[in-house]
Amino acid sequence: MLECVINLAEGRETRAVEAIVQAAAPALLDVHVDADHNRSVFTLAGPMVEDAAWSIAEAAAHLLDIRHHVGVHPWLGAIDVVPFVPLGTASLDAAIEARNRMGARLASELSVPVFFYGPERGLPEVRRRAFRDLAPDLRPTRPNPRLGASCVGARGPLVAYNVVVDASLEVAREVARELRGPAVRALAFQAGRRVQVSMNLIDPRVVGPAQVVDRIASRVSVRVCELVGLVPRWVLDDIPAERWAELDLGPDRTIEVRLLARGLPLPA
Amino acid sequence: MLECVINLAEGRETRAVEAIVQAAAPALLDVHVDADHNRSVFTLAGPMVEDAAWSIAEAAAHLLDIRHHVGVHPWLGAIDVVPFVPLGTASLDAAIEARNRMGARLASELSVPVFFYGPERGLPEVRRRAFRDLAPDLRPTRPNPRLGASCVGARGPLVAYNVVVDASLEVAREVARELRGPAVRALAFQAGRRVQVSMNLIDPRVVGPAQVVDRIASRVSVRVCELVGLVPRWVLDDIPAERWAELDLGPDRTIEVRLLARGLPLPA
Known part of the structure; x- marks a missing residue:
């Protein structure tokens, strides 16, 4: 599939x-x-x-x-x-x-x-x-x-992920620069009234949402996390349920649940 | 329907x-x-x-x-x-x-x-x-x-809406109390590490998401807004598009878009 x-x-x-x-x-x-x-x-x-x-x-x-x-x-x-x-x-x-x-x-x-x-x-x-x-x-x-x-x-599965921070655009750009690596693409934007670090986690088994949020939180105050689209179920399995809400994750945000919700078969 | x-x-x-x-x-x-x-x-x-x-x-x-x-x-x-x-x-x-x-x-x-x-x-x-x-x-x-x-x-359509605030549970309870009225039901909870004002906007033409968020923001710092479920499209039409993202709203959160996405007819 x-x-x-x-x-x-x-x-x-x-x-x-x-x-x-x-x-x-x-x-x-x-x-x-x-x-x-x-x-x-x-x-x-x-x-x-x-x-x-x-x-x-x-x-x-x-x-x-x-x-x-x-x-x-x-x-x-x-x-x-x-x-x-x-x-x-x-x-x-x-x-x-x-x-x-x-x-x-x-x-x-x-x-x-x-x-x-x-x-x-x-x-x-x-x-x-x-x-x-x-x-x-x-x-x-x-x-x-x-x-x-x-x-x-x-491409392989990636996690598209935004983190709104309490910081200036300049500081957010610095944070994005520090996050970049083989498993993380990161940019910083002014989005409306909010400053956002916008990421593609291209190897989410190596660096997932919880890890980038923790890294960002060690530098600036994190206002809110936003998943764009869906994640494979295994991304959730790696993160304690207590953190899902804060990370904008949950069973409702998995490809598997959405396939089942459409009456479609799961991938072989 | x-x-x-x-x-x-x-x-x-x-x-x-x-x-x-x-x-x-x-x-x-x-x-x-x-x-x-x-x-x-x-x-x-x-x-x-x-x-x-x-x-x-x-x-x-x-x-x-x-x-x-x-x-x-x-x-x-x-x-x-x-x-x-x-x-x-x-x-x-x-x-x-x-x-x-x-x-x-x-x-x-x-x-x-x-x-x-x-x-x-x-x-x-x-x-x-x-x-x-x-x-x-x-x-x-x-x-x-x-x-x-x-x-x-x-019941008629309502908007189920959570606002995470930077405040103690006690202060959030006060804020919830002040919000309550014929068009708004409000409670405050400790949800994980976050304090949340959880509302039902039971007459959203009178008091909608933008109004409650503005009222809460005049009392405490608003961390993030969360729509639970969907809203009728007319709720969006009352709010400028620049505020949708901040309010966790958007065309993807309307009943109409979801019906169309399922190939279902719109309500008569």
């Missing part, structure tokens, strides 16, 4: 989000809308995952226009980031195949330039180099005027 | 929550598991709402045992509170009929004493008087040893 986690550059237009949600219904496990970042994250899985991912892309292409987009989070396009993730015994090769199919359709049917990421090259590198010294993997060669470009990837 | 919001006295056993979620799948819009309160809240709606509510009750009766329950939130039983709520043009009478059917099955098939609440009598009154000077509406007359009793109700 594959998971697909589509990040769109839209988090404020309720009606647009509703239409996109409807398009993704058969495989939709979670929607995370962040009005501060003006982004939304759709978590898909199950047998219909590729169809649902494509339906979201089509609906987003119809509804969104980056010429109106304002937001602090780095982004390349309306259908900004589309990673495929192997669940259970699925292989990264299967995720790469799904990635390649999705990229081909985005480029040919929606005229959106596509940058691939995956084992060969990570997302931060694509963001840094796109249209500078890196040409899209699939043409067009210039950003689509309404939709920009898309990063389509294949 | 009716909504049903089942509150169970279990929020720590991942496997039990998973089994219950699976039972509710056809009508499940949201699961909110709170390990601190050791409770979980299942939001159901759509044509299968009564069947799904009963499936949850059956699964809970099979899996839960209040003799093992520990938690700060007031509770009467494993299947603690089961309100039915009219959505769209549905009438409170339709909700009362669903309530009466559900109560009858809980009492007769699971031997759980049932207290009704609704227009005639509110939930706080039932909680205060149950088994003291108030006998169950449906027998048995004594609590079921494993499952306790259930409060089954019919």
Whole structure:
């Protein structure tokens, strides 16, 4: 089974989000809308995952226009980031195949330039180099005027995690810099009135939510933790239940519970 | 269309929550598991709402045992509170009929004493008087040893809302007392390491999340806001998008988006 986690550059237009949600219904496990970042994250899985991912892309292409987009989070396009993730015994090769199919359709049917990421090259590198010294993997060669470009990837499971801190943006940037490492990507943002350390825990068996929160709390006061999307159940098993609420975790935030809630089978 | 919001006295056993979620799948819009309160809240709606509510009750009766329950939130039983709520043009009478059917099955098939609440009598009154000077509406007359009793109700839409504050439990209790009124029910709890003002906004057109948070913030420092379950879309329409993230609101937290995400029709 594959998971697909589509990040769109839209988090404020309720009606647009509703239409996109409807398009993704058969495989939709979670929607995370962040009005501060003006982004939304759709978590898909199950047998219909590729169809649902494509339906979201089509609906987003119809509804969104980056010429109106304002937001602090780095982004390349309306259908900004589309990673495929192997669940259970699925292989990264299967995720790469799904990635390649999705990229081909985005480029040919929606005229959106596509940058691939995956084992060969990570997302931060694509963001840094796109249209500078890196040409899209699939043409067009210039950003689509309404939709920009898309990063389509294949990767292992990661935990997308925000920690709001009582600190200046400068101090938060320092904290983010100290956190960065082979298992942690971290940036700091001003999100509305709040300062946030925004992370991807790319090897959550090595550094999980509890560890980064403890590290941040040793430097600044932690206001609130926010999980973006879902986690595999084993991430919870590593953390005492007493800490789940504080860490914005719980059985309701696992891929497994959401699959069961949709009447879908668990990954083999 | 009716909504049903089942509150169970279990929020720590991942496997039990998973089994219950699976039972509710056809009508499940949201699961909110709170390990601190050791409770979980299942939001159901759509044509299968009564069947799904009963499936949850059956699964809970099979899996839960209040003799093992520990938690700060007031509770009467494993299947603690089961309100039915009219959505769209549905009438409170339709909700009362669903309530009466559900109560009858809980009492007769699971031997759980049932207290009704609704227009005639509110939930706080039932909680205060149950088994003291108030006998169950449906027998048995004594609590079921494993499952306790259930409060089954019919009510209008409300917003269940927690605000974690930087204050002592004593001060939080004072704040809760000051908030209480015809549109607001409020209690204060120690939840894990955090002190929380836990509210039901029973007339959210009069007093909504933004208003209570502003009132609390004028008295003590607000650490984080937490919506329990979902809100009707119109609750968002009353609040500027810039405040959604801070208030734990967003299009993804509306009944409408969750119905669409399940491929269910919106309420008439």
